[in-house]
Amino acid sequence: MRQLVPMILVLWLLGPLPTRGATLEELEDQVKALNEKIEQMKREQEESKKAEAEPAEEERRPFFQEALERVKVGGYGSIRFESNTLDEVGNTFTFRRFVLTTDAAPADRLKTYFELEFERFQVLEVERTTAPAEGGLKVQQAVEATPGSEIAIEQAWVQYDINDWLKFRGGAVLVPLGRFNIRHDDNLWALPRRSLVDRGVPVLPIPAAWPELGMGFTGDLAGGKLGRLNYELYVMNGATLDAEVEEIIQTREGKRDKLEAEVELRPGRGTAQLDTKDGKAVGTRVAWTPLLGQELGASLYWGRYTPGFLDDEKLLSFGLDGLFSLGPFELEWEYVNTNFSNVGDVATSIARVAREQAVEIEKVDSPDLEVEIEYELAQLAKTKHGYWLELRRRFWPAFLKNTFLGKPFENPQFVAVARWEQAFLDDRVTHVDFTGGTITAFETEDRWVNRITAGLAYKPTPLWAFQLAYEYTWTNRGRSLAEVTNFLPAKPNEDKAHAFLFGVAFGF
Amino acid sequence: MLTRRRFLLALVGQTILGWAKNLFAQTGVFLTEQEAPEAVFPEATAFERQVIKATPELREKMQALMGKFKPSIWEDAYTTFLAKKGGEFLGYAVIVEEIGKHRPITFVVGIQPDHKVHDVAIMVFREPYGGQVKERIFLKQYRGKSVTESFLPFQSVRSVAGATLSIHALARGIKKAAALVQAVYQEGKEGGW
Numbered sequence: 001m002r003q004l005v006p007m008i009l010v011l012w013l014l015g016p017l018p019t020r021g022a023t024l025e026e027l028e029d030q031v032k033a034l035n036e037k038i039e040q041m042k043r044e045q046e047e048s049k050k051a052e053a054e055p056a057e058e059e060r061r062p063f064f065q066e067a068l069e070r071v072k073v074g075g076y077g078s079i080r081f082e083s084n085t086l087d088e089v090g091n092t093f094t095f096r097r098f099v100l101t102t103d104a105a106p107a108d109r110l111k112t113y114f115e116l117e118f119e120r121f122q123v124l125e126v127e128r129t130t131a132p133a134e135g136g137l138k139v140q141q142a143v144e145a146t147p148g149s150e151i152a153i154e155q156a157w158v159q160y161d162i163n164d165w166l167k168f169r170g171g172a173v174l175v176p177l178g179r180f181n182i183r184h185d186d187n188l189w190a191l192p193r194r195s196l197v198d199r200g201v202p203v204l205p206i207p208a209a210w211p212e213l214g215m216g217f218t219g220d221l222a223g224g225k226l227g228r229l230n231y232e233l234y235v236m237n238g239a240t241l242d243a244e245v246e247e248i249i250q251t252r253e254g255k256r257d258k259l260e261a262e263v264e265l266r267p268g269r270g271t272a273q274l275d276t277k278d279g280k281a282v283g284t285r286v287a288w289t290p291l292l293g294q295e296l297g298a299s300l301y302w303g304r305y306t307p308g309f310l311d312d313e314k315l316l317s318f319g320l321d322g323l324f325s326l327g328p329f330e331l332e333w334e335y336v337n338t339n340f341s342n343v344g345d346v347a348t349s350i351a352r353v354a355r356e357q358a359v360e361i362e363k364v365d366s367p368d369l370e371v372e373i374e375y376e377l378a379q380l381a382k383t384k385h386g387y388w389l390e391l392r393r394r395f396w397p398a399f400l401k402n403t404f405l406g407k408p409f410e411n412p413q414f415v416a417v418a419r420w421e422q423a424f425l426d427d428r429v430t431h432v433d434f435t436g437g438t439i440t441a442f443e444t445e446d447r448w449v450n451r452i453t454a455g456l457a458y459k460p461t462p463l464w465a466f467q468l469a470y471e472y473t474w475t476n477r478g479r480s481l482a483e484v485t486n487f488l489p490a491k492p493n494e495d496k497a498h499a500f501l502f503g504v505a506f507g508f
Numbered sequence: 509m510l511t512r513r514r515f516l517l518a519l520v521g522q523t524i525l526g527w528a529k530n531l532f533a534q535t536g537v538f539l540t541e542q543e544a545p546e547a548v549f550p551e552a553t554a555f556e557r558q559v560i561k562a563t564p565e566l567r568e569k570m571q572a573l574m575g576k577f578k579p580s581i582w583e584d585a586y587t588t589f590l591a592k593k594g595g596e597f598l599g600y601a602v603i604v605e606e607i608g609k610h611r612p613i614t615f616v617v618g619i620q621p622d623h624k625v626h627d628v629a630i631m632v633f634r635e636p637y638g639g640q641v642k643e644r645i646f647l648k649q650y651r652g653k654s655v656t657e658s659f660l661p662f663q664s665v666r667s668v669a670g671a672t673l674s675i676h677a678l679a680r681g682i683k684k685a686a687a688l689v690q691a692v693y694q695e696g697k698e699g700g701w
Contacts (some may be wrong), residue, residue: 023610072610103610103636108536111636156668159534183670222643292646292666323669328662368633394662410576410676462672 045338048140048446071104076463076507078186080193084499086481088489095120096186096503103352109161115154117209122146154209155268163219169234170215172272175302176232176285177204178334179321184209185507190392190417190457192467192503193487195334197386200485201423201449203336205239205267205301205315207486212281213272227290227450238303239315240283241346242268244378256363256370265350266378267305267315279309285319304339310349314341330392335383343429347377347442351434360432377429386423392416405458415457423449427485447484449475455501463507537614538642539631545589545601547629549617552591552598559671560586560692573687577680580607586688591618591620599626600693606677608635613677617685621694623655623680638674644669650678657688 077098083091097119102114125144130137157171174182179200194200198208214236221229243263250258270281281303288296298320305315321334340346351357354375361371393416400406425447433441455469473488474496475481481490481497488497539547545555562583571578589601599620605612611634618626628650630642639640640646644658647666659679661667 069611074610105634106612113636187616220639222645228640228643228645289640289668292649292668295669408576409576409665410578410679411658413662462676 006440027330067291068146069317070106071102074101074103074508075099076101076185076187076505078192078503078505080501080503082291082499082501084488084497086488086490086497087492088491089497089499095122096192097121099185111159111161112157113159114156117150117152117154119150119152120146120148121151124149124151153211154213159218165219165221167218168215169218169232172211172213173216173232173234173236175206175210175212175236175283175301176234177210177283177299177317178319178336179287179295179297179323180286180334181208181210182232182285184346186461186503187465187505187507189505190415190459190465190467191419191453191455192468192501192505193389193453193469193471194222196421196423196449196451196485197334197336197388200451200487201384201424201425202486203247203338203384204387205305205317205338206269210269212270212283213285214238214240214280227288229397230287230289231284233284234282236281236283236303237272237275238305239269240270240277240305240307241310242307244268256366256368258370258372260370260372260374263373263375264378265375267380277304277306278312279304281315287481293323293330295323306346306349309353311345313346315339316341328394330394331389332392333387333389335385335387337383339383340380343377343382343427343444344442347429347432347434348382348439350375350377350432350437352437354434355437356435375432377432380429381425382427384423384425386421388419388421390417390419405460409460411461413459415453415459415465417453417457419451419453419455421451421453423484428484430483447476447479449473449484465503465505467501467503467505469501469503471499471501473499517562531626536634538619539629541603541631543682544603544616544629544631545591545618548601548616548627549589549591549598552593554592555601556590556592558588558590560588560688562586563578566688566691570687571690572683573690574680577683579680579684581605581612588688588692597621598687600689602688603631604681604685604688606631606681606684608674608677610636611635612679613641613674615678617682619655619686621691623686623690625650625653625655625686627651628678628682635674638668638671640671641678641694650682655682659683 027508072471080096081092082089082094090305092476097117098121099115099117123144123146127142127144129140132138141378149289153172155172155174157169157173160168162168176182178198180195181204184194184198194208197203202208204210207320212234214234216232216234218232219230223229243265246262246264248258248260248262250260281298281301283301284296285299290296301315301317303315304312306313308428315338317336317338319334319336322332324331358372358374363370394413396413397415400412406412428447429443430445431437431441431443451471451473453469453471456469457468458466473481473485475484477495478493479495480492481488481494490497531614546552549555562585567582583605587603591598591601599618601616601618603614604617605614607613613630613634614632615628615630617628620626628647630647633642646668652661653659657664659682660663661663661672661675665675
């Protein structure tokens with residue numbers, strides 16, 4: 001109000017003065033005009049005050065933009081159609097996986113990265129009711145889930161960049177063994193199935209993607225003309241034999257119905273809580289890039305693989321890998337060798353602790369239902385080793401430039417690809433029997449699996465791939481592929497499989 | 509007397525001190541705006557800084573010149589430097605930004621008057637992967653290439669495993685810088701592209 005009074009006076013003085021002889025109507029009009037001017041000035045003043053109190057949209061935006069820039073959500077996934085000569089596979093669609101990724105940089109030196117994987121996953125539903133019933137308490141639980149489903153944290157780490165060559169990283173980190181485990185995203189590859197060494201057999205102690213909880217350092221050393229050296233070095237809880245309990249409920253014609261609990265002791269990811277075994281694992285990979293497009297890597301993993309209640313036995317894995325590129329051609333390869341020390345002693349240890357390999361309720365005590373508890377050692381061999389070799393050629397026919405395959409993409413490509421792979425399982429444990437804490441049978445065998453794959457991928461962008469492939473997998477004559485692979489449910493005499501695959505892998 | 513132990517201690521000490529000097533020297537920021545033009549035109553003796561507002565008309569012209577390349581970021585304004593050595597005009601240094609996978613990469617592109625790339629240098633790299641593109645061994649392959657090239661992996665530049673998206677971002681950024689030079693400084697001149 002204080003500001004309005006002088007304004008009115010100024011307007012009065014500056015405004016047109018009523019001329020001598022002006023009529024009353026003219027004076028009224030002039031007063032009305034003055035009032036309108038005052039109201040307009042009032043409005044302008046209020047708007048100006050409001051603008052001072054609230055920053056303009058343009059001024060607010062940088063804060064939100066900055067916040068959005070610090071956290072990025074992405075992901076990748078893949079689906080596949082397969083037509084296989086194995087009776088148990090036939091024609092099938094597989095939801096391979098969907099992985100949600102988040103990376104955040106709360107400050108310049110700080111980074112966090114997270115990957116949550118949904119593999120073969122569609123539904124997981126748990127229903128539980130607790131209520132009094134029939135004079136007691138009834139607890140009912142039902143689990144509904146799609147077969148083979150898995151939800152897992154693939155990576156979850158924090159990183160502090162001290163320098164380019166020294167970055168602290170801690171959390172669930174990918175074990176740097178071989179080149180596939182650390183570059184496992186499906187959309188990076190031209191074939192719709194992962195390699196035998198890393199996934200299907202596997203030679204890697206744990207199938208890729210294999211993370212472990214630990215801490216360590218990573219970094220890059222630029223060596224001028226000598227190229228670049230990248231390293232990762234972590235101390236981790238490490239892979240350990242873990243129990244997987246399989247419950248089987250079976251009705252059988254002419255036999256007693258069966259209720260079985262099969263306890264499989266197999267190498268599994270290390271714990272994310274108290275790791276009570278004495279000793280941690282160490283994993284490292286050094287990769288040298290002497291020239292652009294060429295890389296040579298060497299990796300090592302060493303650690304105890306037995307849990308605290310068994311004798312201390314070590315697992316040693318080493319890998320060699322590389323990438324060689326020349327023009328449109330790329331040759332990528334990996335060799336991994338894994339040695340489980342004293343597998344026989346581990347079996348003895350288990351026998352000592354578990355006492356009986358199998359316990360069964362006799363028919364006289366349970367005439368209608370066979371109840372059995374059985375222990376098994378799975379996926380163990382004295383030595384596992386194998387390699388894969390992948391040759392790729394990228395090309396793009398010019399006549400496709402203006403078709404739906406070429407437009408509007410910057411750099412669409414076709415990738416012709418061929419992969420040859422072999423995996424060897426020396427002294428693979430096939431049967432362990434013990435009673436009264438003593439081993440009564442311990443049988444092993446040597447096995448191998450070969451596979452050849454030829455394919456063609458169309459990549460409209462680097463993050464997407466439509467993958468077409470034919471693969472032929474075979475093992476020792478007359479022996480089942482199911483015994484040595486984790487993806488082919490072959491019958492006892494099925495030693496070979498032909499498959500046509502079509503997959504889509506995507507990223508964003 | 510220099511014993512073996514003293515010699516080794518001195519050696520280790522020197523190494524640690526040498527490392528410590530660089531210990532906090534590198535973050536995601538590799539060049540400031542002031543250092544950027546010199547990184548791509550080290551032979552220049554003077555730089556004239558200009559800021560060009562990115563009007564809708566300018567963007568339209570640039571996009572027409574860039575063809576199939578679609579920028580992931582349209583900057584509000586472009587900072588350019590005219591590089592000179594004595595009386596000789598060496599070229600334009602243009603600061604641009606393009607998104608790699610999720611985050612923008614800020615870099616400077618040196619363009620000669622004859623429409624060739626003089627050099628490229630990374631100023632700020634923010635992505636968790638693909639940082640190999642900031643190294644000289646990678647960037648030197650852009651030198652001397654005509655701006656009409658695609659700069660895409662497996663076409664006109666060599667690829668690096670794990671950095672494909674960053675290389676695509678550089679390709680878009682170089683195209684954008686070249687389009688800016690053409691639209692602002694060389695429009696109507698002979699020898700345009």
